[in-house]
Structure formats: C-alpha cells, structure tokens
Amino acid sequence: MKVHTTNYFDTFIQVAEDTKTDCGIKPTSKDEKKTIAEMQYDLIARHPYRYTSDDVLFQVFAARNDLSEAEYTQARDQFFSKGQACFRASPLTKTYGFGVHCNSEGKIAIFGVETAEYEKFAVDPDLKKVKAMKSSRK
Template identity: 50%
Template structure:
C-alpha cells in the first residue's frame, strides 16, 4: 500500500508561487475545486487529518464515494502511488505552507504568517518545497 504521508516535515510554498500573502481558494461554479476542498478540511481541522486522509477525502468527494464504499475505495486508491501534498494547489498557487507533525497529521499556515517563518527555519524539520507550476 502506498502513502503520501510525511512526518516532521514542512512543505514550503513553491518557488514560483505568485502570491506574497496566502489566498483562500474559491469554488468555481457549483463545485468546489481541489484547492477549496483541501483548504476546508485543513483550516477547519488542523492536525486532525494525515496527508492520505486529505488526498483520499478530496478524491472521494469529487467522485461521490459513499461512506459504505469508502474503505474498499481507499484501498484501491492507495494500491498505486498518488501525488502527495507537494503537488497541492495550496502550496503551488495559493501561498499556504503545510506542516506534518510527528504523527503525520497536517495543518496549513499562510506564507506571510509568523508561524510559517518559524516552521521554515526549524532545523528539526525536514524541508521540501511545493512543486513548481512551471518548468524552470
């Protein structure tokens, strides 16, 4: 079974992120975007979900997976590799850093915040960047 979870890691915003202050992703039309779904999960429940929970939760919402089918669908979903939160639009486009604690639970922090600066300089954490939107 594959996983997208990180532990004691801070995902910094992408080098080519266009914003200097974090933005709240907006929904387009009647449907929430991936960014909006991820944002809602993480802003309302910091350190409640793992990366796997967020990635699968968005997939389940987008594909209308019922609670009764959730366990089987999750197993199928993670039977092959999935993009991790480094590829999330939150870090690539909207200016949110993602911290994973020792238990793999995640929370988001705006790039302009004091908390972001503290995590970005914490030598006890592994540091990775969100993926760039464009090739270098």
C-alpha cells in the first residue's frame, strides 16, 4: 500500500495572498465542538516543533472521529493511504494569518504574519518558501 505524506522539510509556508488578516488570530469555537483550525492551533501552539504535519493532521482526524489509541496505527495507515491536504490548505495559513515553519526534521511551528520570526523565515535564503492556497479562485 502506498503511503502519502504532507510533511515538508526546511520549508516556510507563508500566509495566503488573499488572507483577510494582517496578524495571527487564535481560532475560536463556533459552538461546543472545536473547529479544525482551533484543534490544529492548540496542538502546534502548545507544542512547537514537537509534531510533523502528518502528526497534527492525523491527531485532528482521530479526535474528530473519536478514535481510541488502540485504533491509531491501522487508522493512520488507512488515512495516509490516500493523499491528504497539507498545511498549505489549512485554515491557519489561509484565514487566520499564520505561517508554518517546517524544520529539518519536518517538525512544525506557527508564527503570526506580524511577528519578527515570520519575517525572518520569509527572507531566509536557506528555506524553501511556498504560499498557502488562496481562499478564492480569482
């Protein structure tokens, strides 16, 4: 079975060109159920450079589908047997004003577009830069 990945290495995912914010905004819940953006934010903001993109995307999937830890290995294999949208398509990079830095191990951290760290990564010649996907097709 082919295994897909969303991990980037030595890469900075910049905010989408059509983002409507000029600073990183913490996502909030619409009701008592957390949004995908809020779940991603909580995992990455609390533990910068602890998880890879694959780890975060799967953890959010597992939480939203009430999977037990005993189901993780099989469910993760199944989840990544199909291609998944990477953090270029995340609401954090498209809507909420966060860039995602992926280090040499593929571990990620987020930085608001207004921060000095964001600017440092945006001009770092040793990092590959990719833009988040636009929200609209225009």
